[in-house]
Amino acid sequence: MNARITPRVSRLLAALVVACGVMAAHAAPAWQEGSTYNAGAVVTYNGHDYKALVTHTAYTGANWNPASTPTLWQDLGVTTGTPTPTPTPAVTPTPTPVVPTPTPIVTPTPTQVVTPTPANTACYQAWAAGSVYNGGARVTYNGVNYEAKWWTQGDNPAQSGDWGVWKNLGNCGSTTPTPVVTPTPTPVVTPTPTPVVTPTPTPVVTPTPTPVVTPTPTPVVTPTPTPIPGNDGLPKHALIGYWHNFTNPAGPTMRIRDVSDDWDVIMLSFGEDAGNGNVTFTLDANGGTEAEFIADIAAKRAKGKKVVLSLGGQEGRMTLNTTENVNNFVNSLYNLINKYGLDGIDLDLESGAGVVLGTPIINNLITAMKQLKAKVGPTFYLSMAPEHPYVQGGYVAYSGIWGAYLPIIDGLRDDLTMIHVQYYNNGGLWTPYGQLNEGTVDGLVGGSLMLIEGFKTVGGAGWEFKGLRPDQVAFGVPSGRSSANTGFVTTDVINKSMNCLTKLVDCGTVKPKQAYPTTRGVMTWSINWDKHDGYNFSAPVKSHLKTLP
Numbered sequence: 252m253n254a255r256i257t258p259r260v261s262r263l264l265a266a267l268v269v270a271c272g273v274m275a276a277h278a279a280p281a282w283q284e285g286s287t288y289n290a291g292a293v294v295t296y297n298g299h300d301y302k303a304l305v306t307h308t309a310y311t312g313a314n315w316n317p318a319s320t321p322t323l324w325q326d327l328g329v330t331t332g333t334p335t336p337t338p339t340p341a342v343t344p345t346p347t348p349v350v351p352t353p354t355p356i357v358t359p360t361p362t363q364v365v366t367p368t369p370a371n372t373a374c375y376q377a378w379a380a381g382s383v384y385n386g387g388a389r390v391t392y393n394g395v396n397y398e399a400k401w402w403t404q405g406d407n408p409a410q411s412g413d414w415g416v417w418k419n420l421g422n423c424g425s426t427t428p429t430p431v432v433t434p435t436p437t438p439v440v441t442p443t444p445t446p447v448v449t450p451t452p453t454p455v456v457t458p459t460p461t462p463v464v465t466p467t468p469t470p471v472v473t474p475t476p477t478p479i480p481g482n483d484g485l486p487k488h489a490l491i492g493y494w495h496n497f498t499n500p501a502g503p504t505m506r507i508r509d510v511s512d513d514w515d516v517i518m519l520s521f522g523e524d525a526g527n528g529n530v531t532f533t534l535d536a537n538g539g540t541e542a543e544f545i546a547d548i549a550a551k552r553a554k555g556k557k558v559v560l561s562l563g564g565q566e567g568r569m570t571l572n573t574t575e576n577v578n579n580f581v582n583s584l585y586n587l588i589n590k591y592g593l594d595g596i597d598l599d600l601e602s603g604a605g606v607v608l609g610t611p612i613i614n615n616l617i618t619a620m621k622q623l624k625a626k627v628g629p630t631f632y633l634s635m636a637p638e639h640p641y642v643q644g645g646y647v648a649y650s651g652i653w654g655a656y657l658p659i660i661d662g663l664r665d666d667l668t669m670i671h672v673q674y675y676n677n678g679g680l681w682t683p684y685g686q687l688n689e690g691t692v693d694g695l696v697g698g699s700l701m702l703i704e705g706f707k708t709v710g711g712a713g714w715e716f717k718g719l720r721p722d723q724v725a726f727g728v729p730s731g732r733s734s735a736n737t738g739f740v741t742t743d744v745i746n747k748s749m750n751c752l753t754k755l756v757d758c759g760t761v762k763p764k765q766a767y768p769t770t771r772g773v774m775t776w777s778i779n780w781d782k783h784d785g786y787n788f789s790a791p792v793k794s795h796l797k798t799l800p
Contacts, residue, residue, distance in 0.1 A: 279330070282317055284309050293327070300327040305651050319737065320678050322640050322652065374423040380405050385714060386661060389420070396420035401662030403614055414618050414625075416662075483632065483668055484555060488749070488796040489515040489771055490789060491634075491671060491725060492778035493561060496520055496535050500733065501779040504537035507547035507558070510778055511786060513793040516634075516669075517551060517778065518561040518597050522587070524568045528576030529583045532560060532591070548592050557632055560587060563599025571604075571615040580615075581622045588627060595632030595668070596623065598659075601641060601652070608655045617662035624666050633663065635670045636727055636774065642672050643680050643701050645716065649708040657708070657716050664719060671725040671774035674698055675738025683711065684761045689738040693759040695726045695748040699770065700763055721752075721767035727774040730788040734780035742788065745773055746795040753799050768800045 282294040288303040294317065295301070301317035301324040309315045317324035378390040378397070381404075388399040390408065397408040397417040411417035492514045496504055510517055525531040534544055548558045562569060570576050584596060598616065605612050624631040637656040645654020660670060674680075674695060679688040683706055687694040705718035728745060729735035747757035752770040755763065773792055775781065781788045 282309070284316070295330045298330055300330050301325060302327055305648060305653060307647055307653075315678050322638070322677060378408055380407070391423055394422055394424060396423045401614075401617055402658030404609055406614055414622050416614050416617070483557075483630075485515050485557060486796070487722075487769065488753075488799050489669075489725070489773075490793045490796060491516040491518065491669070491772065491774040492730075492781065492789070493518040493520045493774075493776050495777060495779040496532075496538060498535070498537065499779075501777070501783040504535040505779060505782065506537075506539050507544065507551060508539075509782075510551070511782070511789055512554065512556075513786075513789040514556065514778060515772075516557045516559060518559050518634075518636075519593075520561050520777070521567065521599070522560050522562045522584075524570060525583070526570065528570050528573075528579035530562065530569070530580060530587065531583070532587055545591055552592065552594070557594045558592075559595050559597050559632055559634065560584070560591075560593055561597035561599050561636070563597075563601065563604070563636070567600050567603045569600055569604040569612070571612045571619065573611075577615050577619050577622070580619050581626070584623055585626050594630070595627070595634075596620070597634045597636060599636045601637060606637075606641065606655050606659075607651055608649070608653075608658075613655070613658055614662070616659055620663055620666060631666070632668050633666055634668055635660065636673060637670075638673045638677050639680050639698060640677055643682060643698055643706075645708040645713075646683065646701070646706055646710065647681050649713050654708055657714075660719070661716065664717075664723075667719070667723055669723055669725055669771055670702065670719070671727040671771075672698060672702070673727040673776075675727070675729050675735045675740075678737065682706075687761070690728075690740040690744065691759065692744055692748050692751060692757070693761045695728070695740070695744070696751050696758065696763070697761045699724055699726050699748075699752055700761065703767055703770070704764065720769070722769040722771050725771040725774050727776070730775040730777055730781040731784045733784070734776050742791045742795075745792055749773070749795065749799060772796055 279293040279295045279300050282296040282301065285308075287306075287308045288294070289306045290303055292303040293300055294303075296317045299318070304323055304325055307315070307323055315323055317326070373396075374391040374394075375389045375396055376391065378392040383402070383404045384390065384399040386399055386401045390397055390399075392408040395408070396419075397411070398420055400416050400418055403416040406416050408417040408419075411419075490513055492510075494505070494507070494510060494517050495501065496519060498504060507517065519532070522530045522532050534541060538544055539547065551558055569580070571580060587593065588595070598620075600606055600612075600616070606616075620633055624633070635656065641652055641656040642654070642660070644652070645657050647653060649657075660667065675689055677689075679686055680694065680698060681687075682697045682701055684693070684697045684700070687697045702724045703718050703721050705716050707713055707715045726748070728740045729738055732739050749770065749772075750756050751758035752763060753766060753768045755766045773796070775788060778789075
């Protein structure tokens with residue numbers, strides 16, 4: 252989330268990839284913008300050797316040089332040999348090399364699923380443990396049909412349970428339906444129907460069921476779609492900030508009561524991994540006593556503010572590999588929410604927590620958040636703040652960390668209050684609208700539109716991510732020049748970006764198909780840095796948000 256995340260991501264990604272190949276130790280070719288590099292390729296740049304962590308194209312103008320993009324390159328240290336100018340990785344295959352990596356993930360099954368939909372009793376293609384299934388995909392396993400609720404790979408349908416990824420559609424094939432339906436009705440109707448039903452039962456049976464059945468379907472369940480704009484108790488356009496539970500150059504931890512009322516959502520940074528799925532929170536001494544902290548939170552909530560526990564940041568490690576891990580995760584978070592009087596949870600977990608495509612944590616996070624919402628109730632607040640390679644990065648490549656948050660967002664879209672991707676610390680992003688730079692109106696508008704209007708992964712050739720409601724989408728930027736390594740953005744750019752998204756004015760090259768007046772707002776790292784800088788971020792941004800339609 253802050254400037255310290257980038258080295259952490261770099262180290263963890265390096266550990267994941269080192270086992271994949273042997274590094275070239277000497278005479279690496281010089282890195283060249285516009286070239287395509289396969290995972291494992293070694294180049295030299297500014298006197299250091301670097302190893303490519305994932306297959307990618309260094310698009311011209313994106314500034315994805317090895318020194319500034321640790322999510323793409325591992326620093327191998329000072330160059331030990333004389334670099335040769337001939338790049339072995341080759342420029343020739345430019346955009347195409349990106350496609351091969353994710354193709355195996357997208358193709359496996361979704362296509363074969365659509366045809367049999369009408370017949371509930373028909374069997375579908377057999378479930379395969381190694382295949383990837385998107386939401387809506389149907390399979391058959393041990394004579395039973397199942398439908399995927401969201402993206403999944405390797406989850407056995409028979410072991411899914413009520414909260415799992417697979418919905419049980421019932422038995423399939425010709426063996427079960429016919430024998431079960433025929434025998435039962437015949438014996439019941441034949442013995443007595445004619446004498447008993449006609450004379451008296453008819454008047455007695457009819458009046459009673461009708462009044463009983465009617466009140467129930469009108470259920471109290473209808474109001475549950477709380478995720479309607481405005482129903483979450485927040486302003487139409489919100490200002491979201493992260494509060495440090497630690498001392499850093501911005502200063503010591505501040506009391507929650509001292510947080511400016513310009514902030515609509517206060518993210519407590521961060522919950523900590525206590526092992527085996529458990530999460531804990533240790534209040535910094537400068538944040539007041541525990542009783543004062545709880546009272547401060549209650550006072551902010553009484554003013555209509557949301558106070559949420561964020562999971563992630565520099566030490567963002569969580570263990571979510573087993574059912575036991577998930578149960579502990581849910582129960583410990585539920586206890587923390589009740590203890591401190593919180594509104595919900597923010598997910599800022601990334602590669603440090605193992606958020607990589609194909610790993611158990613992806614489906615386990617989805618399952619855990621659904622279980623937690625069931626325990627807390629429909630007012631449960633859920634937000635996400637991944638770095639943009641984990642989201643829009645899926646447009647470049649759909650493998651490893653690239654696009655790894657897309658199945659999580661898709662699986663929780665009906666439970667998600669808000670997502671505010673971090674558009675900083677990672678260089679520019681490549682989008683359907685072209686290459687866009689950090690700190691620009693086009694960068695913030697283009698990244699937001701990919702979430703609202705949706706996009707296909709792998710340069711438009713892969714899985715399609717469906718768009719979210721505009722009120723679920725905000726964008727994340729640094730609060731000042733000291734709070735992040737790169738991606739600083741002026742308040743003028745922030746305000747113009749919101750004007751473009753909500754009113755179609757002040758747009759740059761990228762212009763939405765239509766105005767999205769419910770686009771949610773702006774997130775920043777951080778509340779503490781903003782106070783340190785004299786409220787140069789929160790005051791003007793909040794003032795402008797109040798003027799939007």
